[in-house]
Amino acid sequence: MFDFMDMDFADSSALPTSTGPYIPDASECMRCGMCVSSCPTFRLLAVDEETPRRRIRTINKLLIEDQAISADEQQHLLNCLQCRACETVCPSRMAYGQLFDQALLALKRTPTRLAKWGLWLITYKKWRRRLMPVLAIYLRSGLRKPLQRSGLLRKWALAEAEALLTPPALSSLAAYYPGKNTNRGQVALFTGCIAEHFDRETLQASIRVLNAMGYEVLVPPQQVCCGAIHQHNGLPAETMMAKNMAVFNALSVEAVLYTATGCGAMLADYQSDDNQQSAHFKQRLQDINDFVLKHWPQQLNLRPLKEKAAVHEPCSQRNVLKNTTTVYALLAKIPDLQITSLADNSICCGAGGSYMLSHPDNAAKLLSMKKQVIAAAEADILVSSNFGCTTFMHTDTQKLLHPMCLLDRQL
Known part of the structure; x- marks a missing residue:
């Protein structure tokens, strides 16, 4: 509990700077526990191993002590959504996200064959574009529901990714x-x-x-x-x-x-x-x-909209970019629009980049919690500024839009 007492406070380079997070040694975590309640996986599993402070101990082993970690320690580390909510409450302003990325590099994990294929498509735009017509044909072919019922997608570890598919754009944007x-x-x-x-x-x-x-x-x-x-x-x-x-x-x-x-x-x-x-x-x-x-021009007016919009604050916007207030001010330009903040915005929706694919069970539980909050908001429109979140949180009852889409509709 008192690991922080080993810190050399005489070394000014180890102290937090006056602005922003810094990258200390992982051993400098004070174990104060302030990050625990902000962690989505702790809320899900309620064990100390699923908290940032315990993950910092694992990161310390990897980066500072140069020790091997156990399979359990690695599993708990990889369960992290990388939402970085812990950074916003850390009294030491520890740059957990950067430490976590360094730890992943130190693990030198080999991606699965399927993950390698997905990452390759993300890397090479030319081949990704060639795949899009194939996906479009598949979505129109009528094969989707029979294939989903067959169980083959789950056997091939493609069920979660396939469930997120929507018709892709086939043409390129103009320059x-x-x-x-x-x-x-x-x-x-x-x-x-x-x-x-x-x-x-x-x-x-x-x-x-x-x-x-x-x-x-x-x-x-x-x-x-x-x-x-x-x-x-x-x-x-x-x-x-x-x-x-x-x-x-x-x-x-x-x-x-x-x-x-x-x-x-x-x-x-x-x-x-x-x-x-x-x-x-x-x-x-x-x-x-x-x-x-x-840069909004004073002469550019928007049509009134008598609806209620609930704003979802993505973790990347809330915890990293820290610019959540902008969306509310922007939507306020739409006359008659009722704007509210989605309750429990501090907890990740479960998308977490590729987390929804690599940890589908945890992601599904977080999504279920988020959808309960969405339903309770009784909003006509759900607004979010992150594509991954909107893809994962899709509902059948609310329109889910980026702020730019809502502004465009009211031009």
Whole structure:
């Protein structure tokens, strides 16, 4: 319990800085327990092994003591959703997310054959695009329900992924979209990888909103996946980081905008051997909600909407980017719209990037809890700024929209 007393407080480099999290030695965890109640897996399983403080002990073994960990310790470590809610309450401002990523790299795990295939498709855009017509044919063929009933999808470990499928966009986005009426400047849009095909509605709505505001939108076709899925599965993402920084830094734009907060959290953490390159990239990087709110033209009016909207705050937005208030201010521009915060926003919905596929049982339990909260909200619309969350939380009773989609509908 008193492990923190071994800390050398005379060493000023080990102390937290005045702003933001830092990366201390994992042994510096104070074991205060403040993170316990914020952890989704502890809420699910109610055992101390499923808390951030116990995972920090495992991370300490890997990174500081250079010790092997047991199978149980590894399992409890990998049960983490990486929601980083623990960072928001940690008195030491410990950068748990970065320590966790370092620990995954140290484990040197070999992905399953299926995971390797999925990561390969995420990496290589050309082959991913070639797969989309096949998926579209499958969804239209009538084979879906018989295949689901057959049990083969579960046998092949594809059931969870297949259940999330929606008709993909088959065409590519244009590289350039001109603004309307006035030319206020140029912005670039980061599309993501899976979202480029399965969240086309949000991307197109974002472009229309930006165009209506007078901005030209560039969509560089050379951009690639942000790298979050790779990094959070213990694989290097430096190649994707370097590619995206080179592509967007070459553009003369006012801002680089992302629509999915999960991607934004990764993009905001980009690092490079060339500090100037990464600094230039991050200097122009903005959440599209922030940019639109800041630059909204006074003469651009929205149609009234007499409905109730509940706002879901993704973990990446709440715990990493820390810009949840923007969405509420943006939606307030819609006359007559009743806006409320979804209860229990501090607890992850269970999507967690690829967690919904790698830990389907835990994810399903968290989703069940979240859907109870959604039903209790009695809202007409559920608003969320992260593609992974909206895909996973799909309901049959509420419209589930990105803020840009709702603004676009009311233009």
